[in-house]
Amino acid sequence: MADRYTISFSVLGDRTDPDLAALDLLDSxxxxxxxWVMGRFRGPTPDARVGQWSGNEESLKLQDDALNGSxxxxxxxxxxxxxxxQFRWRVTSQAATxxxxxxxxxxxxxxxxxxxxxxxxxxxxxxxxxxxxxKRFECRLDGHPLSVTPAQVNSDNVTxxxxxVILSHERRLPIVVLSQTDDGQTALDPGTLQDxxxxxxxxxxxxxxxxxxxxxxxGRHLTCFRGAVRIYWPGCQPEDISYRHRRWLFEHAQLLGxxxxxxxxxxxxxxxxxxxxxxxxxxxxxxxRHRRLHELDAAxxxxxxxxxIPPEIIPHIDAAxxxxxxxxEELRFEMEVRDETxxxxxxxxxxxxxxxxxxxxxxxxxxxxxxxxxxxSMETAVLSAADHLHRVRLLPTAFTSAENSPYEHPGRVYxxxxxxxxLGDLLASGQSLGxxxxxxxxxxxxxxxxxxxxxxxxxxxxxxxxxxxxxHRSMTAHLRFGTSxxxxxxxxxxxxxxxxxxxxxxxxxxxxxTNTRS
Numbered sequence: 001m002a003d004r005y006t007i008s009f010s011v012l013g014d015r016t017d018p019d020l021a022a023l024d025l026l027d028s029x030x031x032x033x034x035x036w037v038m039g040r041f042r043g044p045t046p047d048a049r050v051g052q053w054s055g056n057e058e059s060l061k062l063q064d065d066a067l068n069g070s071x072x073x074x075x076x077x078x079x080x081x082x083x084x085x086q087f088r089w090r091v092t093s094q095a096a097t098x099x100x101x102x103x104x105x106x107x108x109x110x111x112x113x114x115x116x117x118x119x120x121x122x123x124x125x126x127x128x129x130x131x132x133x134x135k136r137f138e139c140r141l142d143g144h145p146l147s148v149t150p151a152q153v154n155s156d157n158v159t160x161x162x163x164x165v166i167l168s169h170e171r172r173l174p175i176v177v178l179s180q181t182d183d184g185q186t187a188l189d190p191g192t193l194q195d196x197x198x199x200x201x202x203x204x205x206x207x208x209x210x211x212x213x214x215x216x217x218x219g220r221h222l223t224c225f226r227g228a229v230r231i232y233w234p235g236c237q238p239e240d241i242s243y244r245h246r247r248w249l250f251e252h253a254q255l256l257g258x259x260x261x262x263x264x265x266x267x268x269x270x271x272x273x274x275x276x277x278x279x280x281x282x283x284x285x286x287x288x289r290h291r292r293l294h295e296l297d298a299a300x301x302x303x304x305x306x307x308x309i310p311p312e313i314i315p316h317i318d319a320a321x322x323x324x325x326x327x328x329e330e331l332r333f334e335m336e337v338r339d340e341t342x343x344x345x346x347x348x349x350x351x352x353x354x355x356x357x358x359x360x361x362x363x364x365x366x367x368x369x370x371x372x373x374x375x376x377s378m379e380t381a382v383l384s385a386a387d388h389l390h391r392v393r394l395l396p397t398a399f400t401s402a403e404n405s406p407y408e409h410p411g412r413v414y415x416x417x418x419x420x421x422x423l424g425d426l427l428a429s430g431q432s433l434g435x436x437x438x439x440x441x442x443x444x445x446x447x448x449x450x451x452x453x454x455x456x457x458x459x460x461x462x463x464x465x466x467x468x469x470x471x472h473r474s475m476t477a478h479l480r481f482g483t484s485x486x487x488x489x490x491x492x493x494x495x496x497x498x499x500x501x502x503x504x505x506x507x508x509x510x511x512x513x514t515n516t517r518s
Contacts, residue, residue, distance in 0.1 A: 391424025405510030466507030
């Protein structure tokens with residue numbers, strides 16, 4: 001059961017009562033979480049701060065304890081998916097304190113009750129809870145303030161914004177810059193985007209007159225202007241290559257529509273340090289539970305022999321023993337979860353290593369995090385290609401087909417498109433290849449097929465017809481990735497070289513299209 005969304009930050013104080021002590025601040029955070037959960041939980045109303053309740057296919061578990069200036073709480077709400085009730089969502093909110101600062105964490109997990117295996121590609125959004133503590137409390141991530149209001153960057157403050165924020169060596173929070181067009185438009189609504197990315201990134205609106213100064217400070221390769229959208233990752237420096245800090249041009253962002261905010265959320269949740277702040281919460285929870293166990297042990301040792309215990313005390317002893325057993329079971333479960341997490345991360349690391357090796361063999365262009373950006377889905381592959389490969393033009397159908405493709409080696413696809421881009425430069429220059437296109441690409445580990453059989457083209461030609469503005473293009477040339485019928489291990493890219501505009505036009509990136517063997 002993998003985390004689908006994780007966020008963690010520090011709560012320094014209550015905006016409505018700045019003088020709250022640490023445990024009182026923790027209780028204020030608990031109240032905000034409790035009100036949010038109870039506004040959604042459809043089971044019976046909890047009658048205590050600690051316990052478990054269930055009803056209407058939902059469950060709620062609350063834990064809450066404080067001892068010697070330390071405290072923690074956990075609220076775990078589980079409910080079925082709205083569209084498929086075999087899937088269940090688990091939203092866990094927890095916080096702890098040992099001093100004046102409260103550490104808050106929330107995560108979302110998805111469970112498939114039929115197989116107990118989390119599906120890989122079902123969409124997830126941030127819990128609606130997240131903006132609430134950020135609005136109510138002074139929240140920070142490694143000293144950087146969090147907000148649900150986008151920053152405004154103009155000619156007066158752009159120098160400080162670049163030097164003290166974008167280029168800050170201490171910054172851990174990504175920055176998403178929305179540059180304005182000359183008439184003041186942005187590709188995405190800044191307020192809506194900042195609300196959705198709350199705690200994951202700072203959204204900044206860059207006014208047109210400020211783009212010149214930003215370009216001077218960062219260089220043209222890292223600039224953002226005329227409606228473009230760009231992520232500046234932590235550690236950004238002027239000598240960075242442009243590909244490390246992803247950019248979407250205004251026209252491309254408009255073409256993507258609602259898919260772009262989804263992509264931003266996916267990329268940011270993937271890169272966010274998943275367990276940031278979790279060590280504090282774990283430590284406080286573990287310490288309090290251990291101290292409670294020691295208290296119970298001391299109390300048991302001070303009791304007289306069982307036959308001498310007054311009968312009225314026995315129920316209290318039984319309750320204490322039950323509490324001890326429950327605490328031991330919770331600690332055992334935590335260890336199992338840690339072991340499972342280690343296994344999942346080990347498997348994930350091995351998958352990344354294998355994909356990197358496969359990509360290195362398949363294409364001779366740098367792919368993936370070698371340049372600071374992980375090509376972790378087919379959608380990311382085509383978005384990156386559209387932004388960085390000037391001899392490759394992707395039609396709207398290419399984006400749609402890529403979004404619906406579960407192919408597990410998107411780095412291979414981007415590598416092949418990058419190789420096509422290099423070939424396009426040769427074709428545009430008029431240089432002789434010394435061989436055919438198929439052989440040229442084969443020597444570079446790209447499997448290119450120049451056409452389909454007459455039967456396939458005749459019977460299934462409509463699947464290979466793509467609209468390019470007012471032009472209808474029929475594409476039979478394609479790149480092959482794998483031969484299995486399983487779309488996780490097999491993909492096709494349909495394309496053609498347009499000698500007039502000197503570009504590869506790509507109509508389809510994704511699943512194997514129908515042919516005579518389908």
